[in-house]
Amino acid sequence: MVESARESRFQIQGMDCASCAQKIESAVRRIPGVENVAISVMNSSMTVEHSAGIHLEPEITKQVTRLGYRIQPPAQGHTLTREEIHGNEASHEGHSHASHAPTEGKWWHRPAVRLTLASGLAFLVAYAVAALAPQYEFWLYATAMLVGLIPIARRAFAGAITGTPFSIETLMTVAAVGALFLGAVEEAAVVIFLFLVGELLEGVAADRSRASIRGLADLVPKIARVERDGGLQEIAADRLAVGDTILVRPGDRIAADGTVVSGESSVNEAPVTGESIPKAKEAGDPVFAGTINGDAVLRIRVTATAEDNTIARVIKLVEEAQEKKAPTERFINRFSRYYTPGVMVLAALVACLPPLLGGAAWSEWIYKGLAILLIGCPCALVISTPAAIAAALAAGARRGLLMKGGAVLEGFGQLQAIAFDKTGTLTEGKPTVTDIVAFGEDQSEVLRLAAGLERGSSHPLATAILKRAEQEGISIPESADSTALSGKGVTAFIEGRKVLLGSAKAIDERQPLSEEQRRKIEVLYDEGKTVSVLLADDRILGAIAMRDEPRGDARAALTRLKAEGIRTVMLTGDNRRTAEAVARSLGIEARAELLPADKSRIVEGLRAQGLKVGKVGDGINDAPALAAADIGIAMGGGTDVALETADAAILHGRMNDIAAMVELSRRAMANIRQNISIAIGLKALFFITTIAGVTGLWPAILADTGATVLVTANAMRLLGWRPRS
Known part of the structure; x- marks a missing residue:
């Protein structure tokens, strides 16, 4: 009997963008016995599917380490079968899902900080000593340059032999070595230092993006007061079981999703929903983990374990979503694979054609060719889309708006029609x-x-x-x-x-x-x-x-969608008279007395008209239509079938959140367009000034480093997004 494939999970530190993930994936896939590699940039993790009965950990560690990243093997070398991985996403030993998220520690503890500081210090020392002993200037700056260049060149070589020959490190190495031979050694040292600064800033921004969503895990208290054996016991919140009854005092955070058994109090749900006004809660009302009890003691029956509560689900879905690329991101990634070799060809042409055809000075045009290499670094372009998507997905998740991937985020802004279920969606x-x-x-x-x-x-x-x-x-x-x-x-x-x-x-x-x-x-x-x-x-x-x-906000939400140019229609199995009465009060088109298959058929009909269609529902009978739509949206409190089938979920059941998702999508896509314009615009500007002889090597690296910083900072603005009232 043939054993099934095995999966091993690794944590990787220093992996800050899609380009990093691509290099690691390419390298690990080349290892004999590896069948598949799945990398989560957001979670800094890699899952390797490999043949059973072989031990690949040393080889995987070697490949990843030689690329310049730190890797942590599975706990105690533990590997799981594929069935264990997918069938039990709960964490080991009862810890919460978020507890396994890797951390880089404080940003100043990163190895990149030490390398950048060493490079900067070496340059300052070279500058100071060269002022006193100019005859050693070349060797001083060459030494300063090598402090940063050697690790970069080592990564470039590792990438070249593991399937990524045209990496940013390759461009930097060629440009720096070329500058060294041209005697522009001082500029080469500055270029290396600025490149390391840019990489460091990119890593810090990536950490901030990760922390923005992982910070949700800190909202859940670590200790819960549970009723056991006729008394109260304090236990770890992640050991609570469904059916336990917990006591929550005024001012305490609620340790688990649950239902109020007794007591009346106001609960501040702002940490989870963003709503500033506390909600009154009484027996029978649902409450969420991480929210804050206000006025009085509440007894709450736990309805979800730590791995399954609202916050854990948000974290898990967002981490998964950020690995599903939007069409724009996929295009940029494909484009970048041809772009980098193209830049190298262009730089070679700039360096060679004028001297060969026009008799120009070789040193001048080789210098310009090297500057073109630096200008052409694809970092800013590659990060322009995923940075914005990651920030937008995290911002939405913090407000209970879950979208399962960049394609869904991008698709929301393109919706032209949305079909709504009636009961539990448009109505209470x-x-x-x-x-x-x-x-x-x-x-x-x-x-x-x-x-x-x-x-x-x-x-x-x-x-x-x-x-x-x-x-x-x-x-x-x-x-x-x-x-x-x-x-x-x-x-x-x-x-x-x-x-x-x-x-x-x-x-x-x-x-x-x-x-x-x-x-x-x-x-x-x-x-x-x-x-x-x-x-x-x-x-x-x-x-x-x-x-x-x-619902109280249904009419206002539908009006807002119509103002955005989106057609709205209600699909319901209810009788025609009731459906039409509700539709009149909301100002929406109604289709009544429908079976699940009818709803699916109507959605497909709208798509056949050339419309991008969304479907909102909360029940099993909505599942076929949710699957048939371009984007299926499950309302909070819906069935598991609806949540699994849907592409997006509104955890808190607010109708206004539909319009908020459309708004967030359009904001994110506008941000992506801005980022691409910044990345390409700066490169075009510096290309012209370089050919004209106005700028040289170190301004050229600013075209890349500066663009990367600007693009990342612009994307991070989305983390502060709030929906319009």
């Missing part, structure tokens, strides 16, 4: 009492008797009536001999009176409705409401109308 997902119509008694008496009939029932309509009675402070009477009439209603004796609450049709069979009563009930039906009529001792007392009401 639970009925609410909207009207109390009195025929024979006042409204409060109608509500009081109806609540008495429904006392103890968990039916959604009964819950709506009981909640309305509680809101109005009505004392609910006791009932006796309560009986459910199949499909018709419920009857019981209350205070000696036989009371029946049922459909208008069921009541009409017992006690005919008057024309006025029929007219009022018909108006309620036309508004898409469910109507129950109250009968007491053969006397019609009134009617109660209920409807699953639109």
Whole structure:
């Protein structure tokens, strides 16, 4: 029997961009026995799939180390089968998912800092000594240059023999050695130092991007107070199990996702949702790990383990998403593979053609050719897109907006139509009492008797009536001999009176409705409401109308989407009358009485019209349409099927978050366009000035280093993004 392939995970430090990941992947893939390599820049990790029964750790470590990166092997050399990796994403020994994220420590602890400082110090020493002993100037600056160049050249050679011959290190090495032979040794030393500064700044920016999302893990307290054996025990929060009951004091952070068992308090959800106003919580309400309890003690039943809570899911999804490249990023990566060799050819032509064809001085044009090599470094161009995408995905995740990859982020800004489910998406997902119509008694008496009939029932309509009675402070009477009439209603004796609450049709069979009563009930039906009529001792007392009401922000969100030029349509399996009533109140096109296959067919029809289509839903019946859409969006609290099928998820169920995702996408794409313009624009400018003889080697490296810094800083602005109100 053939053993299945094995997977080993490694942590890699110093890997700060897609170019780094590409070099490492190319090198590791060349090792005999390696079947596949998956690298996460965001998580600084590499998963190697290899043949079972062979030990590749030393060879992998050697390949990665020779490229200039530090690698940590799997804990105790542990390898997992593919089934273990994918079937149990929970971390070992009960630690949270985020606890395995690698850290570089403080930025000044990075090896790149020591190398940059050494190079800078060597240059300063060379400058100072050369001022006193000019005859040794060449050797002093050459030595200073070699302090930084030797590690760079070593990485260039390692890349060349492991599948990446045209790397940034190769360009730098050729340019520096060429400058050395031309006697421009002082400039060569400056160029090497500036290059190292640029690499260092790129690494610091990458660390900041990682920290922005990993910082979420720090929101969850490390200790929880759990009820055990009739008392309270303090245990590690990552050891909580589903079903445990925890006690959260005022001012404490909540240690796990859960449901309030007892207590009433306000909870500050800003750390997770960004909402500044605390939310009132009472028994039955959900709470999230990392949020802050306000006024009073809450007892909370845990509904998700540390590996599965809201914050852990956010971190995991964002880390996975950042490895899924957007079309723009894929294009830039493909372009850069041809761009770097092209730059080397162009530099060679600049260096050779004028002397060969026009008799120009070789030293002058070789110098310019070397400057072209530096100007052409692809760093800024390569990082322009992934830096912006990483920052945008992290900014969205901090506000509960999860997008599964750069392609999804880019696609949101291109949406031309969005189809919405009704129940639980456009509406609250639970009925609410909207009207109390009195025929024979006042409204409060109608509500009081109806609540008495429904006392103890968990039916959604009964819950709506009981909640309305509680809101109005009505004392609910006791009932006796309560009986459910199949499909018709419920009857019981209350205070000696036989009371029946049922459909208008069921009541009409017992006690005919008057024309006025029929007219009022018909108006309620036309508004898409469910109507129950109250009968007491053969006397019609009134009617109660209920409807699953639109979310408070639904109309404003749809208006905002329309203002962005996006068509909106509601798809629902509900009856046509109810659907049209809700659609009228929201100003949206409606398609009703649909099966799951019908929803999918309508989405495909919109796509057939040439539209980029999004689909928003929260249930199993939405899964086919979510999969059929260009972008499927699952609402918070949705089923696992919807969340898995969707391309994006709105964790906190706010309709305005749909428009916020579109806004974030368009901001990110604008940022990417700015970055590409900066990268190419600076290169074009310095190319012209170099050919004209205005600028030389060290300004040329500023064209690359400066562009890289500007591009990274511009991308990091997205970390501070906040959706418009």
